[in-house]
Amino acid sequence: MPVVGVIGAGQLARMTQPAAIALGITLKVFGEAEGSSAHQAVTKVGDYNDFDQLAEFAKTVDVITFDHEHVPTAILEKLVSQGIKVNPGPNALKHAQNKLTMRRKLTELGLPQPIWKAAKTEAEIAEFLANHGPKIVVKTPIGGYDGKGVRVISQTLEVSDWLAKIDSFGGELLLEEKVDFVGELAQLSARNPSGEFRAWPLVATFQEAGVCSEVVAPAPASEHHAKAEQIAKSIAEGLGVVGVMAVELFQSRSGEILVNELAMRPHNSGHFSIDAAITSQFEQHLRGVLDLPLGETSSTSKFAVMINLLGVDSENDFVRHYPKAMAMFPQIKFHMYEKAPRQGRKMGHLTLQGEDLTELLATGRACRDLLYNR
Amino acid sequence: MPVVGVIGAGQLARMTQPAAIALGITLKVFGEAEGSSAHQAVTKVGDYNDFDQLAEFAKTVDVITFDHEHVPTAILEKLVSQGIKVNPGPNALKHAQNKLTMRRKLTELGLPQPIWKAAKTEAEIAEFLANHGPKIVVKTPIGGYDGKGVRVISQTLEVSDWLAKIDSFGGELLLEEKVDFVGELAQLSARNPSGEFRAWPLVATFQEAGVCSEVVAPAPASEHHAKAEQIAKSIAEGLGVVGVMAVELFQSRSGEILVNELAMRPHNSGHFSIDAAITSQFEQHLRGVLDLPLGETSSTSKFAVMINLLGVDSENDFVRHYPKAMAMFPQIKFHMYEKAPRQGRKMGHLTLQGEDLTELLATGRACRDLLYNR
Numbered sequence: 001m002p003v004v005g006v007i008g009a010g011q012l013a014r015m016t017q018p019a020a021i022a023l024g025i026t027l028k029v030f031g032e033a034e035g036s037s038a039h040q041a042v043t044k045v046g047d048y049n050d051f052d053q054l055a056e057f058a059k060t061v062d063v064i065t066f067d068h069e070h071v072p073t074a075i076l077e078k079l080v081s082q083g084i085k086v087n088p089g090p091n092a093l094k095h096a097q098n099k100l101t102m103r104r105k106l107t108e109l110g111l112p113q114p115i116w117k118a119a120k121t122e123a124e125i126a127e128f129l130a131n132h133g134p135k136i137v138v139k140t141p142i143g144g145y146d147g148k149g150v151r152v153i154s155q156t157l158e159v160s161d162w163l164a165k166i167d168s169f170g171g172e173l174l175l176e177e178k179v180d181f182v183g184e185l186a187q188l189s190a191r192n193p194s195g196e197f198r199a200w201p202l203v204a205t206f207q208e209a210g211v212c213s214e215v216v217a218p219a220p221a222s223e224h225h226a227k228a229e230q231i232a233k234s235i236a237e238g239l240g241v242v243g244v245m246a247v248e249l250f251q252s253r254s255g256e257i258l259v260n261e262l263a264m265r266p267h268n269s270g271h272f273s274i275d276a277a278i279t280s281q282f283e284q285h286l287r288g289v290l291d292l293p294l295g296e297t298s299s300t301s302k303f304a305v306m307i308n309l310l311g312v313d314s315e316n317d318f319v320r321h322y323p324k325a326m327a328m329f330p331q332i333k334f335h336m337y338e339k340a341p342r343q344g345r346k347m348g349h350l351t352l353q354g355e356d357l358t359e360l361l362a363t364g365r366a367c368r369d370l371l372y373n374r
Numbered sequence: 375m376p377v378v379g380v381i382g383a384g385q386l387a388r389m390t391q392p393a394a395i396a397l398g399i400t401l402k403v404f405g406e407a408e409g410s411s412a413h414q415a416v417t418k419v420g421d422y423n424d425f426d427q428l429a430e431f432a433k434t435v436d437v438i439t440f441d442h443e444h445v446p447t448a449i450l451e452k453l454v455s456q457g458i459k460v461n462p463g464p465n466a467l468k469h470a471q472n473k474l475t476m477r478r479k480l481t482e483l484g485l486p487q488p489i490w491k492a493a494k495t496e497a498e499i500a501e502f503l504a505n506h507g508p509k510i511v512v513k514t515p516i517g518g519y520d521g522k523g524v525r526v527i528s529q530t531l532e533v534s535d536w537l538a539k540i541d542s543f544g545g546e547l548l549l550e551e552k553v554d555f556v557g558e559l560a561q562l563s564a565r566n567p568s569g570e571f572r573a574w575p576l577v578a579t580f581q582e583a584g585v586c587s588e589v590v591a592p593a594p595a596s597e598h599h600a601k602a603e604q605i606a607k608s609i610a611e612g613l614g615v616v617g618v619m620a621v622e623l624f625q626s627r628s629g630e631i632l633v634n635e636l637a638m639r640p641h642n643s644g645h646f647s648i649d650a651a652i653t654s655q656f657e658q659h660l661r662g663v664l665d666l667p668l669g670e671t672s673s674t675s676k677f678a679v680m681i682n683l684l685g686v687d688s689e690n691d692f693v694r695h696y697p698k699a700m701a702m703f704p705q706i707k708f709h710m711y712e713k714a715p716r717q718g719r720k721m722g723h724l725t726l727q728g729e730d731l732t733e734l735l736a737t738g739r740a741c742r743d744l745l746y747n748r
Contacts (some may be wrong), residue, residue, distance in 0.1 A: 001693050001710075001712075005612050014395060015395070017391070017392070017395055018392030018395055018396070020391055021388060021389070021414070021647075021707050022389055022392070022707070022708065022710070023696075023708055023709075023710060023712025024709075024711070024722070025720050030458050040395070040414065040415070041414070056393075121517070202391075278705055278707070278727075279704075287700065292696055292700050293697060293700035293701035293704065294699060294700075294703040294704065295700070295704050295705075296705040300674040300675065300727070301674065312737075319375050319398055322666055323667060324664060326667035326668075326669070327659065327667035328668065330653075330668065330669050330670040331650070331652055331670040332740055333396070334396065334397055334398075335398075336375075336396070336397060336398025337398070338375075338398050348398065352676070353652075
């Protein structure tokens with residue numbers, strides 16, 4: 001079987017291991033440091049900004065893919081130019097790496113998104129504020145994740161620090177209208193190089209302080225399933241995405257869905273699929289990047305709920321509460337990432353499946369609170 | 375989290391890895407040779423008959439458990455006497471290691487089993503043949519698996535080679551009536567040291583040439599579910615079993631169920647639980663040996679079908695047929711063990727779940743035949 005190389009040794013690489021073990025695929029991970037979440041599969045520790053180190057790692061695998069989107073496009077293009085297979089390729093991945101590149105492409109594809117503009121100066125920001133305020137969203141085009149690199153502002157001076165170092169973000173900031181949304185959704189899908197496309201059910205996502213806290217699959221009482229899948233398909237095909245892609249969407253008060261963010265890798269909104277879908281996003285990503293046919297994405301239950309375990313302090317590793325939590329909640333699937341505890345850090349998640357959504361949410365939250373020792 | 379050490383690096387150890395990754399448990403495997411099925415988790419390669427090597431491995435883990443039942447009882451007892459935690463312990467495990475020990479214990483517990491007798495001489499075998507023939511079953515008490523060490527005979531000379539080296543089997547052979555059975559069943563269950571017991575649904579198993587070929591969960595149209603679970607509970611408690619136990623049963627023409635064999639570890643009859651039960655047998659075994667509360671064992675679908683992939687020759691590794699098989703059967707879960715192809719060898723398995731058992735079986739067999747290149 002081919003060998004898949006993953007750059008980045010976080011929880012996404014960690015959760016890819018079980019899928020690789022089942023399929024009989026060898027997984028090799030390029031980590032940044034010892035003791036990472038995916039440590040068991042790490043075969044090389046190094047700096048992903050160093051072309052030579054990545055090229056050396058690439059010699060040991062058949063295809064390269066990612067746990068994160070931080071490898072510079074120029075380095076990926078150089079790898080590809082030397083005949084190394086990289087999926088998703090830099091031409092697709094650059095849209096997930098740079099939010100302005102993404103916005104421009106979505107405009108070109110005619111897909112629904114918030115009103116946006118690129119800005120280089122305080123005056124341009126002031127003008128956008130005047131037209132779309134009183135509050136607007138400013139994003140650094142590169143380097144943001146989990147709420148970092150995103151600010152809701154009502155005055156230009158709230159991003160004066162970003163303007164002062166605008167060159168480090170590529171010379172521009174992304175301005176977006178602050179969408180009056182009633183909910184957030186995510187459409188998970190996958191595509192392989194042969195062009196096969198499959199989507200999981202549209203899910204509802206819930207954030208706390210900019211970090212995903214809960215996911216409900218499928219999104220209950222949503223009329224947007226077909227539209228969201230169509231948007232994902234247009235993006236996957238329009239951008240030439242290979243592997244799993246998550247499209248985060250706003251559900252506006254006026255009844256539209258608008259593309260918020262893109263991720264071209266397994267995504268927090270798809271963790272439910274490990275336990276509650278016929279094919280998990282991690283297995284599907286492996287199939288996709290290897291150009292194998294994609295697996296069935298249907299659910300094994302009417303509803304699934306995924307609850308993130310976010311660090312409460314630097315002491316509680318959650319697993320110390322396993323005996324009590326497992327005794328009280330035998331139906332819950334526990335997923336721990338072996339990461340050192342830190343406040344707000346994604347440390348693990350819980351998954352429940354069943355018929356009664358209200359009960360699933362109440363049970364999952366009770367288990368989370370027990371692990372949090374609240 | 376504690377570290378679990380597994381002696382033996384076969385497919386059972388391999389399939390324990392994903393469960394350990396999810397729970398955040400570190401798994402260390404003691405293998406016999408490089409390149410084993412569980413190679414990714416192997417931390418020591420050595421001889422499990424060598425006490426010193428096992429004791430050294432034991433220092434690196436919190437509890438020892440097994441991928442197979444071949445470690446001599448005396449060695450396990452010595453490990454326990456030195457304070458090393460071994461689950462299941464030698465007092466339980468000896469019943470799975472020695473079929474005569476098992477038969478004697480089941481008689482003591484009053485559990486249903488075939489008529490049996492220990493025999494040391496040709497005369498004793500001839501007498502049992504006369505009373506229970508024309509055919510009887512002769513088993514070597516130790517060292518048998520997958521049909522090895524089992525013969526159906528009608529004349530004593532068919533086991534004269536075994537009589538000649540009877541000391542290597544502990545000085546006795548096990549004689550059993552040849553049960554006129556209409557089907558074979560298996561009851562998978564788990565117990566932890568605190569005494570918690572959980573059982574999965576009773577399954578129907580199908581053998582080809584003494585090797586498991588298919589499993590249907592739950593056993594369709596069986597009236598034996600409650601009785602089988604009760605038998606498993608009596609054995610687990612009576613023998614002090616810790617971790618997963620499989621009880622293989624005959625369903626006799628007269629409507630009884632009789633205990634055929636015992637295994638004290640995850641078992642081929644329980645592989646369906648990876649994809650089609652809330653808690654897999656591998657996760658449950660980890661919970662059991664760590665004395666963590668056990669997980670829910672209910673199914674995610676009305677029926678699950680598990681089909682073994684048995685080697686057809688020394689060339690076909692099955693994965694070469696992945697593209698075609700995955701394209702035709704997106705709903706099938708593929709499990710490969712990364713073992714070199716050999717005729718009859720357990721190389722992997724397939725799992726399907728759904729409502730229509732006839733369709734599941736037909737689909738699974740079609741996929742198997744495609745992988746076999748029949």
